[in-house]
Amino acid sequence: MDLDGIFALILLVLHWRVALCLAGSSALAIALVYLFPWLNGLQGFVVALLGLVAGAIWEAQATAPEPANAEKPPETTTGVACASALIAGALWGVSSASSMHSFLAGAVIFIAAAWGWVWYAGIAQPSVAKDRVYLCIILASFAFPIAAAFAHNAFQARP
Incomplete structure (x- = not known):
């Protein structure tokens, strides 16, 4: 930097x-x-x-x-939203990979954040496409455990 x-x-x-x-x-x-x-x-x-x-x-x-x-400002494209969801889910998975306890705590926070996003998209911003919100949550929910597993293996492999 x-x-x-x-x-x-x-x-x-x-x-x-x-x-x-x-x-x-x-x-x-x-x-x-x-x-x-x-x-x-x-x-x-x-x-x-x-x-x-x-x-x-x-x-x-x-x-x-x-x-x-x-x-109205231009709307984020589906590709950018999906890529952001994958990156966010993967980064949260890596930060939750130190132990099974931290993974479970990260999963609880992830579920709460997903519920909050669905609420925000449905109540506060009804113009947001709900299909895109659900797609992003599904992608992030796949990226979270996969990245956590890879990171956990990487943490365990170091001497």
Whole structure:
């Protein structure tokens, strides 16, 4: 990572919305890791980083100028959504691969996130294609255990 990227990350965290979300998700991650010993530190780190993503989205929406003509932004293509679901499921599987306990805890969090996405797509955003949401959940649910199995074997193979 070059120095410009580090400075950009520091400036991003200095925005109060990003810092607030990052602090809240970090506190949640610490509490989850301490309260539920099945969660490992890598899973806590991923939960904490989700606050950075949420804060960046909040900051971008709050500081974006209101367009003169309120056009609907272009919709994400199915291919991009499916690729993102595969990557997210695989990364969560890798972070949940240290033990069977962390895998089960990761599976519970994965199921809760999938249920939340179905709720969000059905209630809060009815215009989102439900078929795409279900397809992404199915793809992520295949990627999660496969990546966890590969990562667990890789963790066990090291001397």
